[in-house]
Each structure stands twice: as structure tokens, then as C-alpha cells.
Amino acid sequence: MKTQNPTQLAAVTTADKVFEQIQHAIVEGDIPSGSKISEPELAKRYQISRSTLREALNRLEKCHLIERKANIGSRVVKCSIEGLLELYITREALEGMACRQAAKNMSDEEISHMQDMLKIHAQTQDLKDGVAYYQEEGNLDFHYKVILGSHNKQLIELICGQLYHLVRMYRCQFGMHSPRASQAFQEHANIIQAIADRDGEMAEMLMRHHIASSRKNIEKKIAKEIAKKDTKQSAQTEQVNIQLIKT
Amino acid sequence: MKTQNPTQLAAVTTADKVFEQIQHAIVEGDIPSGSKISEPELAKRYQISRSTLREALNRLEKCHLIERKANIGSRVVKCSIEGLLELYITREALEGMACRQAAKNMSDEEISHMQDMLKIHAQTQDLKDGVAYYQEEGNLDFHYKVILGSHNKQLIELICGQLYHLVRMYRCQFGMHSPRASQAFQEHANIIQAIADRDGEMAEMLMRHHIASSRKNIEKKIAKEIAKKDTKQSAQTEQVNIQLIKT
DNA sequence: GTTGCTATTATTGTCGACAATAATAGCGTT
């Protein structure tokens, strides 16, 4: 976990620290997706009172990692194909606009800094060594830089402060290490170029296409998965199958 | 307050009820924008303990009506011109995409229901009686319907669950009763037509233009305001703007 | 054996008190 969320400032209170720990546990799947959360149990595990645990839970709810119902309790959000696709759709809208704003609002220094970053990523990629990991980190870095470059607090808060925890969760749990490495890299380069040209229209279009490509890639994979399952045996009505078909 | 936020379900716990009350007070400006929140004071005013007040504050923070800092406290979010414009930008992205998805995912019944609603709005507008109020309600109804029509939980939660409280706050505090009544109505009609045609591309474009028009309208008004103020004398442009509405 | 009600248990919501941190007031020095 090198890449740090740029909107998350240093945890000072114990509720903050526990929040980060639980967040990590949920993202990594140590606390399973969809499972119920027992306040007394978690409070005991982290050696804190229920009050401060509830404070941490509130923060988890804010970034959509858990869902609470009155008088019933909290559950870790359930990962699903539909949820993943909905997340992509939302990202496409928000990051597309962020990219447009970045083309308009980024300072020249910010842009050249991002161009430098791209060169480093290029070298790293040339090495073909640990590509998946660095590519993943680099991918996040790139998107963060663009979003911050929008200079729009609302967009930054929504994407970095809320959505990206869910994104990381899906990445971990569905094991998605973008296999479109070199293609994605070229797309990044094009986006940065559009930003440098101050062409907001183009920048938004490219970013949306970039994210939509990932989404369609997933959709294709899902379609294949369904086809494979169908040839084996159709009678096997798994939860997964049902969810796949609905999308 | 006829129009009820469609994502906000009935308040069952006392923290929920107090949350709604404070939310209302903030939106209406009874608790001034930018003011510090004293936990002991508010707890006493609403006759509840600090714990349940803090629960309510967490919910207020979730819909971006207050901001908290560790060991320092909470402040009501500060309304500003930049904040308003950023909000419009974000809405343009999210509602534009929601509209595209609505064209794709709305059922025929939903669409015809929305067309009926439009007819009612048309009649109401013909009466030219209490236009501002009904137009405002109708405007919200329209946008809610489109957003819900996207059938995308992520988008619905972000827009209806979070952004729209801020939108209402700005509407109240800046006293914005859309003066573009008849124009906006025609735009609504066009959007619904695009959705009925299942033309997502067009639907998104029209919705974005619809929201951007409002934004540009504001920007123009602000520009005039500044010009006027400049001729008189400097300083306190924003403060005056905010204060002139309510007490 | 299943269904429906009741009693018990467990979990969540709320409360008041204490601890830790920040804001303020008072004082002394320059």
C-alpha cells in the first residue's frame, strides 16, 4: 500500500486509526464482503469502546464500505457485478468531468510534473519487471493527479474521498490487475497531451473512453464466463450466475 | 416542503429525527452558513445527549452540510460562489450520466409517468399562479425522476443522498428561484423526448446543457453584481450576497 | 412435524461521566 489517498489526512484520533485498520481489512477482504458487523466483537478485537467503534463505522459508511440499518446493524457492502459496473459508470461521469476541469485549471507546473511522472512509468514499464504492481500503482497515481488537477473540491471529495475506496475493494476482491497495461499507458499519454493542449473537450472524451474501455473489458470477460458456465451445466443455479445474467 | 428526498427513508431513531431538524435549520439558514457548531449547546437545545447529537452530526457531514476537524469541532459548510459553481459542475457530470442511463434503463411505464408529470407542470405553469414555487417543486420532481430512472444505485445515492441537500441549501440561501421558467420547461420536455426515444447520447447532452445553462445564468448574474459593486465600493461582495436573503 | 405465541437472549441506541486536547485568561517580563 504505497499509494496514499490524497484526501485522507493523518489519523489523529483513535477512531481514525481503527477506521483505517478496518477499512484496510474490508478492502483486502479480511472482513468478508456482505458479512454482518458485530459491534461488541469488533470493539473487543480492537480494544476500544463501542462508542469509538461506532465513530469509525460512521466513517466507513461515508465511503460506502458498509451499510447501516436502524436497530438492525451494519453489513460490509456486497460486491457484485452490477455494483462494479455501476461504479465504472459513475467514475466515467465524474473523472471525465474532472479531466475536463483539469485541462482548464491545472497549472503549467502541475502539468509538467504529470508529464515527468508518465516518463517514469514508461521506464518502469520497459523493464517489464513487476509490471502488474507498478502499473497498478502508477494507474492510481495518474488518476489521482488528474482528479486533483481539476481544482474542484466537490469532485475531489466525491472521487478520492468516497468512490476510490470502493474501487480498491473491487480491485482486491475481484483480482483485477489491469491486463491492458500498454494500451492503458498510451491512453494516459494521450490524456495528458490533451490536458497540456488545454483541450477540455478532448480530455474529457479520452478519459471517459479510457474508463469505458476498462468497463467493457470487464463486461466481455463476464460474458465469456457465462458462456463457459453455460456449456458445463445450466442447471447449476449459483448466486453468481444469477447476478451475471441480470447485467 | 412538499418534495421529499426519495432516498431518505422514514426517521425511526431519535438521532434521525434530530438530524432532519438540524438539516432543515441549516438548509433554511436558521443555523448560519459558516458558523461553528457547539455540541453542548445543540444537545441542550434538542434535549438529547451529546452522543446522539454526534450521531446526527455524522449524518450531516455525510451530506456535506457540515465539516468536522479532529479535536476542534464542526462548522456549517460555508456557502460561496465558487462552491456553487463547483456544485453545478459536479451535477452536470452526474446528472448528465444519470440521464443517459435513464434513456437506457427506464421502463416504458416510468417514461409515460414522467410525461404525465410534465403535462401537469405545463398546466400549472399556464396558470401563472405561484409559478416560482410550483416551478421549483416541479423542477426538483423532474430531476429526481430522471435520476431514479437511471436505476444506478451509485448515482442515485451520490446525487439524491448527498448533493441535493447542498443544492437546496444554496437555493434557499442565495434565493435562487429559477427565473428561466418557460425555457427550463421546454428543456425538460426535450429531455423527456430524448429518453422516450431511448437516445442516451442526446439525453445526456441535453441534460448537461440544461444544467450548464443555469450555471452560466448564475455566472452572468455574478459578473453583473461584481460590476455594480465595483462602481460603488469594494470589499464584502460575497458576504452581502449571502446575507441579503434571510435571517 | 409444523405453526404460532411467549420468554429469553443478544444487539443496537442513548445516556451521563471522565480523559485528552484546544482555546482563553491572567500574569510577568521586556
Place this chain on the structure above:
DNA sequence: AACGCTATTATTGTCGACAATAATAGCAAC
């Protein structure tokens, strides 16, 4: 009078206990 330090006060963070609600187990009737 202005600055900086210390002591006091006020506010926020954390805790454990109680109240209200939901989940469960046990029993009765069919």
C-alpha cells in the same frame, strides 16, 4: 504597551452502563 509563558476554562474524544429494539429459543396447540 506588546510579547510570551503558564494556569484556567471550555470543548471534543472516549468510556462503561442502561434502555429500547430485534433475534432467538422454547413451549403449546393443532
